[in-house]
Amino acid sequence: MSDEELDVAYNVRRKAGRELFDRYMERYRAMSEAAVEGLPGHEGIVYDEVSGERLDVWGTGGEPRPVFVFLHGGYWMALSRDVSSFMARMLHEQGIATVVPDYTLAPEASLEEIVRQVRAAVAWVYRHGREHGLDPERIVVGGSSAGGHLTGMAMVGGWQGPLGLPENVVKAAMPFSGLFDIRPITRVYVNEYVRLDLERAAALSPALLPARYRCPAVFVSAENDGDGFLAQSRLFHPVWDAGDLMVVPDRDHFDVVLDLADAGSMPGKALIDLVRAV
Template identity: 80%
Template sequence: MVEEWPGSELSDEELDVAYNVRRKAGEELFARHMARYRDESARAVAGLPGHPGIVYDEASGERLDVWGTGEGLRPVFVFLHGGYWMALSRDVSSFMARGLYEQGVATVVPDYTLAPRASLEEIVRQVRASIAWIHRHGREHGLDPARIVVGGSSAGGHLTGMAMVGGWQEPLGLPGDVVKAAMPISGLFDIRPITRVYVNEAVRLDVERAAALSPALLPAEYRCPAAFVVAENDGEGFLEQSRSFQPQWGAGELLVVPGRDHFDVVCDLADPASPVGAALLGLLRR
């Protein structure tokens, strides 16, 4: 039954400890991480060739940025930002764009309407629409629609999972393998625990809807290669989510990054020599 899920026996306080990574970091460290996202993103795209601010979804008016285009068509990394579906934006989420550009890879960073203005179902629809836009219009902007790799951090890791599963591609006229590989970072794959933590004040899920929006509970005929990344010092809930879903997916590796926490592990995407950066390039070059 959907009412029973791993961890459902925990108290609300225990669930908060497992999933409230902002509280675990503390406000001072959290603020430093957010400033780092902003500053490193600004430096990464300064003077970088690209096409910022493109409307990818007429229904919502949401936009995406294309960074790091060059000669010919480039493989594309689609980065879905975190923020528990209710914070952050594409403006502070392009810190990997310059490093990938130097490796011959373009970066696409979509915005999506944040909760509670949008339901989680609508956020998922928008993310999938951004992938459809790349497949249909990428060539016009230097992107190779046959080489799309999707990744994201935290809530963005959940949204990556929702792009990995099946059932949504055909209605949008896309091939089942439109996402060639994926890198969820500190992802959420069974989001039923969210119904009992503070985040639910914004996303307003019940257990049945949470189950329907959980990649771990959805079918996937095509299982793309994936790297499941999580930080050694992540929230215990996030660690357990990746440890559980990676073997279930069965087409990827689990990478636990030592010395990193929930908020800084994603910054390693900007360094091609780091284990995270190297794993991403490996997916892009398969």
């Protein structure tokens, strides 16, 4: 692809337009605030002493619950846990807890450091989850856009052992509109912030990394997603060879993940089924 074609394929914010994008961001915040109002949980827990980054736990109660760890998007340089808990009430009603971590945004943090932090969040859930009402043996990870990439980096192998975790610590995954071979990002505007070269991009691409254990996964994209994101899911799905590919009709890059607030939606039902199967 030419640089201009890559920008069209991956610049979903420009595709949406500023007015629609701003409305989506307002929906993220409003839906997240409504979802957690009055919900049992624990806010602002430091999960990584090195960075000081924090996470929220929502929807606990009674016996330790299976947990959905949601990694927010924003091209690694925007958004936060405060606008990313819109699925918490729906999952709570289904007996599932939600964990939403922050991570240091680019360019303050390198992408390698962001990946390290996300893996540290998974490690925290495994080591300390039980004392916060979470079942460390039933961790499902998901995320949207850049969070889909970070989900992929939690799915692959090689990082669990050094952290003292079992290779199958992530029991299932649901990346939305993920980026799995991020080498094209070196040629689009986002690279002004993440500052990757091809060698580092390859080393941070889930589709190019080994995984002896392949957890079940549902790869979700939107019918009206950016062409690059649709292509990425269609690339990684057969490579992973342990999951389903779901293209949600009448949705785009930004609203498809909001369907997780609805247990009857295609993604909502798939997530519930995925968690209950682990």
